[in-house]
Amino acid sequence: MNLISYLILAVLIVCFVLAVRYTRKHGSCESCGGNCAGCSSAAGCQMQQQDTQGTKRR
Amino acid sequence: MGIKIALAGNPNCGKTTLFNDLTGSTQYVGNWPGVTVEKKEGRLKGDKDVVIQDLPGIYSLSPYTLEEVVSRNYLVEEKPDVILNIVDGTNIERNLYLTTQLLEIGLPVVMAVNMMDLVKKNGDKIDMKKLADALGVRIVEISALKGQGTQDAVKACLEAAKAGKTTELPHVFTGSVEHAIAHIEESIEDKVDPENLRWYAIKVFERDEKALEHVELSDELKEHLEGHIADCEKEMDDDSESIITNQRYNYIQDLVSGAVKKKAKKGDMSVSDKIDQVVTNRWLALPIFAGIMFLVYYISVTTLGGFLTDWTNDVLFGEWITNGVTGWLESVNAAPWLTSLVVDGIIGGVGTVLGFVPQMVLLFLLISILEDSGYMARIAFIMDRVFRRFGLSGKSFIPMLVGVGCGVPAIMAARTIENERDRRMTIILSTFMPCGAKTEIIAMIALCFFPGSKFVAPGMYFLGIAIVILGGIALKKARYFAGDPAPFVMELPAYHIPSVKGVLIHTWERAKAFMIKAGTIIFIMCAVLWLLMNFNWGLQFLDGDLERSMLRDIGTVLAWLFVPLGFGTWQGAVASVSAEIAKEQAVATLGMLAHAASDAEADMATAIRGMFGTPLVGLSFLLFNIFDAPCLVAIATAFREQGSRKWGWITFLFQMGVGYCLALCVYQLGMLFTQGVFGFWTLVAIVICLAVCYFVFRKTPDYGRLSDEPHGADA
Numbered sequence: 191m192n193l194i195s196y197l198i199l200a201v202l203i204v205c206f207v208l209a210v211r212y213t214r215k216h217g218s219c220e221s222c223g224g225n226c227a228g229c230s231s232a233a234g235c236q237m238q239q240q241d242t243q244g245t246k247r248r
Numbered sequence: 249m250g251i252k253i254a255l256a257g258n259p260n261c262g263k264t265t266l267f268n269d270l271t272g273s274t275q276y277v278g279n280w281p282g283v284t285v286e287k288k289e290g291r292l293k294g295d296k297d298v299v300i301q302d303l304p305g306i307y308s309l310s311p312y313t314l315e316e317v318v319s320r321n322y323l324v325e326e327k328p329d330v331i332l333n334i335v336d337g338t339n340i341e342r343n344l345y346l347t348t349q350l351l352e353i354g355l356p357v358v359m360a361v362n363m364m365d366l367v368k369k370n371g372d373k374i375d376m377k378k379l380a381d382a383l384g385v386r387i388v389e390i391s392a393l394k395g396q397g398t399q400d401a402v403k404a405c406l407e408a409a410k411a412g413k414t415t416e417l418p419h420v421f422t423g424s425v426e427h428a429i430a431h432i433e434e435s436i437e438d439k440v441d442p443e444n445l446r447w448y449a450i451k452v453f454e455r456d457e458k459a460l461e462h463v464e465l466s467d468e469l470k471e472h473l474e475g476h477i478a479d480c481e482k483e484m485d486d487d488s489e490s491i492i493t494n495q496r497y498n499y500i501q502d503l504v505s506g507a508v509k510k511k512a513k514k515g516d517m518s519v520s521d522k523i524d525q526v527v528t529n530r531w532l533a534l535p536i537f538a539g540i541m542f543l544v545y546y547i548s549v550t551t552l553g554g555f556l557t558d559w560t561n562d563v564l565f566g567e568w569i570t571n572g573v574t575g576w577l578e579s580v581n582a583a584p585w586l587t588s589l590v591v592d593g594i595i596g597g598v599g600t601v602l603g604f605v606p607q608m609v610l611l612f613l614l615i616s617i618l619e620d621s622g623y624m625a626r627i628a629f630i631m632d633r634v635f636r637r638f639g640l641s642g643k644s645f646i647p648m649l650v651g652v653g654c655g656v657p658a659i660m661a662a663r664t665i666e667n668e669r670d671r672r673m674t675i676i677l678s679t680f681m682p683c684g685a686k687t688e689i690i691a692m693i694a695l696c697f698f699p700g701s702k703f704v705a706p707g708m709y710f711l712g713i714a715i716v717i718l719g720g721i722a723l724k725k726a727r728y729f730a731g732d733p734a735p736f737v738m739e740l741p742a743y744h745i746p747s748v749k750g751v752l753i754h755t756w757e758r759a760k761a762f763m764i765k766a767g768t769i770i771f772i773m774c775a776v777l778w779l780l781m782n783f784n785w786g787l788q789f790l791d792g793d794l795e796r797s798m799l800r801d802i803g804t805v806l807a808w809l810f811v812p813l814g815f816g817t818w819q820g821a822v823a824s825v826s827a828e829i830a831k832e833q834a835v836a837t838l839g840m841l842a843h844a845a846s847d848a849e850a851d852m853a854t855a856i857r858g859m860f861g862t863p864l865v866g867l868s869f870l871l872f873n874i875f876d877a878p879c880l881v882a883i884a885t886a887f888r889e890q891g892s893r894k895w896g897w898i899t900f901l902f903q904m905g906v907g908y909c910l911a912l913c914v915y916q917l918g919m920l921f922t923q924g925v926f927g928f929w930t931l932v933a934i935v936i937c938l939a940v941c942y943f944v945f946r947k948t949p950d951y952g953r954l955s956d957e958p959h960g961a962d963a
Contacts (some may be wrong), residue, residue: 191583191586192581192582192583194580194581194582195580195582195583195586198577198582198586198590199586202589202590202594202775203678205771206775209767209768209771209772210772212764212768213768213769213772216943220800234491238814
């Protein structure tokens, strides 16, 4: 393996780590991985993050 | 110290549109009830000290629905500095019912009369001064959609919050009611905050259970106050809650008759009414709905979308990116396995998913236009008529409308259904509507096995509705779900030409979510699958020899599960199992396998056809992956929303069962009719068909109950 191969591999590893980090961060509130601003129920996820007992239901 | 402004108003009066305008946010705006299930917070553009709280749309502050509970708890317990009451100017009489209640909370209130552009266009006149004087609040005219007057509304709110005082309340109630309320106020003044005194007193008069719990009256005091309330009820010959409701409406009628002049006479039909005469017509509604949805899928998946996707798959990713990256990697002497990882793993997987983005964008664009125009709200109304015939409520269809975008918010939208058994059933059924990710599988299978076919994509959408209806009928005949459907009341918004900005924002938000997913979950999965696909158990690079790979061995172990469905190959098994992580992963996995098996992306369709063989197997694969359990995140959401592990498993197994049985029946009966093949699994398919017919068409057993609460509820 030459130097450029190591560099490409390093870039891919960084991308992989960032993708795992993003998924873990959002996965903790069971997000669909999409943009919460576009979701009508995004607050449910935020509440879930804050309160592991779940969202309030009547 | 920051100032908190709470946006409160009726459903569909423009709260979220105003919220987006003030905060620069792009929260989802829909024009059917329940779009905002929970409150959302944002900061004012240009002044981060001002917090704007978007509350769910409500008609009153009675704790009957989840939205009402969320809004009321926030206003009464968390006490924002000022309430910005959004009032739909085209429907002012009904909107003022909530206004009279908001004033009683005791917080400063500013009223923003929205849709003033429409009011003026209709030729109606509202005497704002007269309204402001009568209600004792400052009124601002706004058009949230056009961003007119919104800054004036904020300015008025900031002034009201700084002043902090509420003005004298309007005289809504008559003498004897006021007398009883005054007695209650005296009795509870040391139990509640002084600004909330009036509101709690009225709620106690209405015998609101939650308010009574809060004030904790002694039995003696309760009995004393009950005497006053009963006297009032006797005098008015009505129950206390109805007395309050009637007197509020009487007050509003008097106020509106003096302050609002409508140009149209009573009985005159608006343009929306005229359109609705055709669009929601008893006989024409369903054919029009079917025609519109057929067109949406025909344009987005088959014609224009198909053309765009062909270009992105064949030219952009197939030639330009693949050849460009391969050439560059070879020119810099990159290791062969690294070239394979980038080209076959990442471009082959993530690139294939992104290749279908044009179709998704077109689909989301057309659906956004339908939503913004007001037509989607009619679909819930139309489907209520169909659903009700089978014992379901149109309210259950709203999550299914949301589900066309993504199954997760669809499951969460079921929270607005108060009846527990209907809510559970809606969670079970809502993900049968093909979401955006599933549409990508449809597009890929259509491209590979049924190129140019008009009916595959719309067919899957209508099959989704059919499964929801048939599944609903069968479940409704089970003991737990039996019972009358919950009543469904919704306000149909006026039709209007969708704003370009709004439609583009909706489309962009959905497409962005799609691309984020491709760059995160799909990217991770592709990297892992590439590793399994290109190395053996001794971790030796196989250089394209997939038959010795770890993935092949894993797929072979799982393949027997799919033999009755016709795709009992390791490739079919791996694609189906990986689709449970995210549905687009089926496309990515097939793309990677096709990429590894062919020299150019242009051969993707041929390579995938080679994996499955006949179109019947392709159809079976499609049906299984569309109608089985949704992705992992949606499954987890269903477990959470069902509120119990038992119901989570019931949901998962029901969905898996439907997908598996449907694919099995289609493949086995297809083989019987096309090739005359009859075997053990053909017999199983016939038994399944007979069982489905029995559960759908059997007479509803008499469970001997009419109560609203289900038996055996364990949530």
